Amino acid sequence: MELALSLGGDTPKPILFLEKSSSSSCSKDVGFCMDLGKFSEELDEVGRRKRSRNHQEIISKGSSTDHPSLQLDLLPFSPVSRNTSSSQLCFPWLSQNLASEPGLTHGPGGGKAILDMNRRQLVAEEAEEGAALSSPNSEISSFQMNFPIYRNGNLNGKRDHSENYNSSSRASDEEDASARKKLRLTKEQSAFLEESFKEHNTLNPKQKLALAKQLNLRPRQVEVWFQNRRARTKLKQTEVDCEYLKKCCETLTEENKRMQKELQELRALKSSQPFHMQLPATTLTMCPSCERVSTTTTSFAATTATATPAATASNTAALHNNHKLISLMTK
DNA sequence: GGCATAATCCATATTACGTCA
DNA sequence: GCTGACGTAATATGGATTATG
Numbered sequence: 096m097e098l099a100l101s102l103g104g105d106t107p108k109p110i111l112f113l114e115k116s117s118s119s120s121c122s123k124d125v126g127f128c129m130d131l132g133k134f135s136e137e138l139d140e141v142g143r144r145k146r147s148r149n150h151q152e153i154i155s156k157g158s159s160t161d162h163p164s165l166q167l168d169l170l171p172f173s174p175v176s177r178n179t180s181s182s183q184l185c186f187p188w189l190s191q192n193l194a195s196e197p198g199l200t201h202g203p204g205g206g207k208a209i210l211d212m213n214r215r216q217l218v219a220e221e222a223e224e225g226a227a228l229s230s231p232n233s234e235i236s237s238f239q240m241n242f243p244i245y246r247n248g249n250l251n252g253k254r255d256h257s258e259n260y261n262s263s264s265r266a267s268d269e270e271d272a273s274a275r276k277k278l279r280l281t282k283e284q285s286a287f288l289e290e291s292f293k294e295h296n297t298l299n300p301k302q303k304l305a306l307a308k309q310l311n312l313r314p315r316q317v318e319v320w321f322q323n324r325r326a327r328t329k330l331k332q333t334e335v336d337c338e339y340l341k342k343c344c345e346t347l348t349e350e351n352k353r354m355q356k357e358l359q360e361l362r363a364l365k366s367s368q369p370f371h372m373q374l375p376a377t378t379l380t381m382c383p384s385c386e387r388v389s390t391t392t393t394s395f396a397a398t399t400a401t402a403t404p405a406a407t408a409s410n411t412a413a414l415h416n417n418h419k420l421i422s423l424m425t426k
Numbered sequence: 427g428g429c430a431t432a433a434t435c436c437a438t439a440t441t442a443c444g445t446c447a
Numbered sequence: 448g449c450t451g452a453c454g455t456a457a458t459a460t461g462g463a464t465t466a467t468g
Contacts, residue, residue, distance in 0.1 A: 278456070279444065297436085319457060322436070327455085329437085 280320070284310045288317070292324050 280288070287310055291302075298306070298321055307314040 280456080300434095316456080318435090320455095322438095323455065323457085325436085326438070 278316070280312075284312065288320050288324070292321065296325055296328070297321065 291306060298318065303314045303317050307317045
């Protein structure tokens with residue numbers, strides 16, 4: 096399915112060619128490649144979501160768009176057919192559409208370059224990666240965007256698995272077609288994505304496409320990167336929160352211990368006091384004005400100490416005021 | 427307007443690959 | 448060279464939201 100990408104949908108280099116062309120396969124003004132890229136991505140997305148459920152849905156989706164020439168040929172790229180021999184992957188529409196495209200006048204051998212690139216990549220890579228990851232040696236590499244593609248750490252020259260992707264080794268490596276490929280982003284790409292993430296941790300479609308174009312990645316890769324980045328951020332935040340709660344727990348435990356100790360001391364003190372000084376006095380008081388009954392709990396000593404007639408009268412007045420307030424509030 | 431369906435985006439869990447000690 | 452740990456790209460899945468008929 097993702098071979099649609101090899102048409103240049105998500106590949107910046109062909110975009111430069113094709114944006115200028117008046118697309119015969121696309122009725123929109125956006126341009127063949129951008130639109131096709133979106134379509135490819137949609138197919139990719141839908142395929143990813145639906146392929147395990149019902150491949151027929153992909154067909155129906157494809158047929159409902161403005162790109163009737165694409166949908167049927169994309170079907171072989173379902174995981175079921177991942178083991179399909181790359182030599183069997185014939186896409187007549189690819190050569191027809193590109194080679195015969197009137198707008199594709201990009202210098203001598205340009206169309207052939209694309210075809211060659213596609214052919215190489217068809218052989219060299221899984222179809223799903225298609226032309227999104229173009230060979231640095233491609234004739235059209237001069238149209239490279241700001242961020243060239245480096246596979247498998249080739250940037251630093253630490254590893255060079257490129258030979259694993261050439262036709263000779265790959266041809267005998269058909270059984271590996273089902274193996275998942277993993278692109279290691281370059282430092283520049285990661286840094287750029289990080290900067291973008293700082294500005295906004297979610298992407299709208301335009302931003303996604305722009306980033307993808309600028310970084311020479313597929314929009315889906317940008318999307319996945321942001322998803323994973325959000326997940327990492329959340330994970331780290333969770334760790335920070337966990338640490339904070341852990342410290343809070345420790346603090347509270349310490350405080351609990353301290354208060355338990357204090358309680359024990361108070362109990363010990365209480366047991367050493369005379370009985371009448373120990374118990375708090377709970378008294379029922381009736382308000383003489385509204386005849387409300389309220390409970391007041393004070394220490395016996397405090398009760399006796401403040402039980403002068405004047406104080407009692409003042410307390411009664413205050414109590415009645417409280418009752419009036421309560422009555423107003425509860426109305 | 428209410429409903430069903432599809433499409434899209436996102437979060438989350440998981441897998442698998444690349445790197446390094 | 449082998450191996451395990453780790454980071455992370457990629458995948459799978461389901462929920463929420465929105466658009467469409």
